[in-house]
Amino acid sequence: MTTPVTTPAPAAAAPAGVSSPPRLRRVKDHRPGRPRRSKLLTVLTSLVVLYTVVPLIWLVINATKTQSGLANSGGLWFADDFALWENIRDTFTYGDGIFTRWLLNTLLYVVLGAGGATLLAVLGGYALAKFDFPGKRGVFATVIGAVAVPGTALAVPTFLMFSKMGLTDTPWAVILPSLVSPFGLYLMWVFASEAIPTELLEAARMDGAGEARTFFTVALPLLAPGIVTVLLFTTVATWNNYFLPLIMLKDPDWYPLTLGLSAWNSQAETVGGEVVFNLVITGSLLTILPLVVAFLFLQKYWQSGLAAGSVKE
């Protein structure tokens, strides 16, 4: 918004130091410019790391076990049998290879749902940030309100509506609601108003570029880091979406991975059902791998992009 101060002032450190700390503390070996190590923070961070990593380790370890190995061994160490490759093979072949179908369904929902949601968020966010039109405040209030409403709460009304439209039990029932991402729109809006100087747009218009060309050649490159962020958010949300497809879909051929794995899991609760906890676990591991990969790759781009946007030449 405002032009940043050109001197390289340590923006983050300054306010903290100024806010009247007791002078005595200063005597201790506090060298400015080098962050102190806090034992408390280290411990807390380690706890959080453990909390997030242990389930992941558990998943990897248990994906190597057979059904009887799972029952015979503790959760955090390997069983006598190492069956990871068999488990992976069985996951893809069990039930006539339905897992692959679920994987493709999930990809379809992510590409169309999350991709579409990102596209709409970018277009909408840009428009709201850079154009003035009557009713903008109303749109703002609606979007902020929508951010506060969890999608889960809307699932049942959406089901009833879709049921009337005859859309339930079709892929559209999952894709259409995924296209709406109020949070993504809000993020793009804020990002667009920060990242694109209005002067730049005016310059482009002066040079005779149409609105479309201005958007695609001037605005879009500047928005890239924001787009990746929104894409990541919507991808994760769509990939992990469980409740919406649970309500909408009946036909296992259209299940995403989340529903499919849950169906495999519930076989254990069914009379005569085959208990396949080993495949549920291996399937879960396979399910999160693409997300982990996406995060590792996009995160780099995302971080550097954000940093690049924060300092203006």
Added chain:
Amino acid sequence: MRRRTSRLLGGIALVTSLALGATACGGSDDGAGTESVSAEDIQAALDKGGTVTVWSWEPTLKTVAADFQKKYPKVKINLVSERSGDKHYTALSNAISAGKGVPDVAQLEYFSVGQYSLTKGLTDLSGFGAGKLASKYTAGPWNAVTEGDKVYGLPMDSGPMALFYNKKVFDKYKIAVPTTWDEYLDAARKLHKADPKAYIANDTGDAGFTTSLLWQAGSRPYKVDGTSVKIDFSDASAKKFTTVWQKLIDEKLLAPVTSWTDDWYKGLGDGSIATLSTGAWMPANFESGVPNASGQWRVAPLPAWTKGDKASAENGGSALTVPALARNKELAYAFVEYANSGEGVASRVSEGAFPATQAELKSAEFLGKEFPYFGGQKANEIFADSAANVADDWSYLPFQAYANSIFNDTVGKAYISGTRLEDGLKAWQDASVKYGEEQGFTVEK
């Protein structure tokens, strides 16, 4: 009870289904009349062909559907592998209330048949000739799918109860296999004393199990006559159950593990859960869920409430029904008949299903089958004997699915707090009565 409940969805299902029920009851009786369809009509439909959509979780139906299509090439069976329990009822109730997407055939557990038939959600199959099949089935299951002359489905499987016990554990601690529930209590004490990590059974409160044991004890808490219902858990027979079970709970002799969870399968495998009193459909789940304990388990008759008494009960089991909104009823009935009364039965039994039909239960081949999992024991002899001793005068509530869903809020408290089991049952009774009245039933306490 055959599976865990997911309450939220169950609640939604019940609200919708019963709201529908209320309107259906209030409306005129049109469409409720019995259709009359002759065998020729059914044959004509089979020759003409069409698609039958079947919602079921029964794994053995896959082969049956394939065989049926081979026999009647013009008919396509669209078998939708249903997820179990409440989700299934949610989906079915939603489809019925929307009037769209209703399957031609739906699997229903016995306890829920009444709920759907009372709300006119099911086709009376007596006009299709189902009434003539009465003598083919054992009494308990047949009683569960009929109401007077009306037949709302054909029994698919049954769950006469037996006691599965881990022989290895029993031998290790030299405990005799209990024949009465009092002996069972003693065995529980002895076992837990010998190995504090071992329990005679797991139980965290299970509506299906409790009602089955009440059934066996001779208690008849539910009396149903059309829309008038009586609920009473205070008879002397119910007291037999609460007395023994209260002791098991008080002395902490029951493993705090919920059935059908991974912990449960683990406990069945490692000897920490030493017995399981459940329906005869259990062997298939043992084989796939607890492969590592193969050879350790055996089957015995369900312990009796008084020595020498042979009374048994059913636990679980389900029927195939034809919803009232099914589009292709002739074909639907043809498939149901094929699967549950005709050639399908043999094929399903060979894949491990436990039949509800007399002929199979009495056949030498069935009775003589040796189960390698149970050390070569001829377990079907015990199951068939149990099936023959099931009292057929038991009935479930016409809103049993709802009642079961609130079991843990009432009786379940007895397992985790100081609430007495008897008081828990009373609370369950009160909550069920209240709900029944709200739904327009005449409820007598």
